Amino acid sequence: MLSLRPIRRFCNFSAAAAATTVVSTNKPAAVSNHIPNQNQKPLEEPALVKLKAERDPEKLFDLFKANARNKLVVENRFAFEDTVSRLAGARRFDYIEQLLEQQKSLPQGRREGFIVRIIVLYGKAGMTKHAVDTFYDMHLYGCKRTVKSFNAALKVLAGTRHLGAIQTFLDEAQERFDIKLDEFSVNIVVKAFCEMGILDKAYLIMVQMEKLGIRPDVITYTTLISAFYKNERCEIGNGLWNLMVLKGCFPNLATFNARIQYLVNIRRAWQANELMDKMTKVGIMPDEVTYNLVIKGFCQAGYIEMAKKVYSAMHGRGCKPNAKIYQTMIHYLCKGGEFGLAYTMCKDCMRRNWTLNLDTIHTLLEGLRKDGQLDKANVILNLAQSRVPPFSSSHLSYLQSVLSRK
Secondary structure, three states: OOOOHHHHHHHHHHHHHHHHHHHHOOOHHHHHHHOOOOOOOOOOOOHHHHHHHOOOHHHHHHHHHHOOOOHHHHOOHHHHHHHHHHHHHOOOHHHHHHHHHHHHOOHHHHOHHHHHHHHHHHHHOOOHHHHHHHHHOHHHHOOOOOHHHHHHHHHHHHOOOOHHHHHHHHHHHHHHHOOOOOHHHHHHHHHHHHHOOOHHHHHHHHHHHHHOOOOOOHHHHHHHHHHHHHOOOHHHHHHHHHHHHHOOOOOOHHHHHHHHHHHHHOOOHHHHHHHHHHHHHOOOOOOHHHHHHHHHHHHHOOOHHHHHHHHHHHHHOOOOOOHHHHHHHHHHHHHOOOHHHHHHHHHHHHHOOOOOOHHHHHHHHHHHHHOOOHHHHHHHHHHHHOOOOOOOHHHHHHHHHHHOOO
């Protein structure tokens, strides 16, 4: 059983100390407790606070450099990225180079994760050569090189869309450092080639990697399917969909959205809606992007009633509409002359301070005015005038001109 004696002794000591304090407060000497120590230095702000507040590039550089060994600074990803981003914005690439090169020579430079961060930061600053050189020189800092740092440098190169540089790096780095690519490597290259419009080469990369034992994942297939659909090569897009399922790789939300986007683009709204229903049956819930695409598809095809049904079903499934869905609905409701519902939705949208197309608001005001609903038109105009950030004076004049007509 626990003894209470130590606790009692502590209580007795506390009581005695309290009594002493009470007695001492009656003495004038107690006033000395409030006199500050003249030799005590004022507390300095933490380095992270100083970095965030500093706006002068040179002072920012000096401050970060002075804290090169401060773990609270260098291990803080946001502080690191924010500093480099602001120096890049000021076009002080010399400062960025000095700071990042300094970090490589410190103990943290022996960790691959830290070097990956430096590669990424060089990439974000547009300093591609420095990023790639960092990868090639990792052994100089005593840092082990794996596919993680390879992928970081590859991603930086992919952002340049320089086919020759990407191909050279792929061939040279693999051979020189005996690095085995993974699915992330494949996805980086496939995405880069798709963005450059080299779709056939992107597909061949996937095939070649699969022969080497790297199995494509849903991201690989989705990237290719989306790219082929966007380039109106639906036969290959559909073929890739079937191949993906055949290989046991099931489509995800992004894959379904890519196909629905294609169906909407070719004015097949009913098929897009059917595909959305299939999603729910296989356990994939549509998101705001899915609903917006299907609603837009029905609106473009002239089936405004179906668009309203999809909009209602969206609420029933617990998915809240975003600004784009409001914009789509209000635009096409005004186009179809349904100004009552357009007014309700526009009012709701503007109260949430969501952006609406100026011409759409103008069309709505025009429709309400012609229907004799000036009170509703004034509500919309007042909401437009109180918008944050405010419309420009010329835009407000454009809207006010509607109600000034007879």
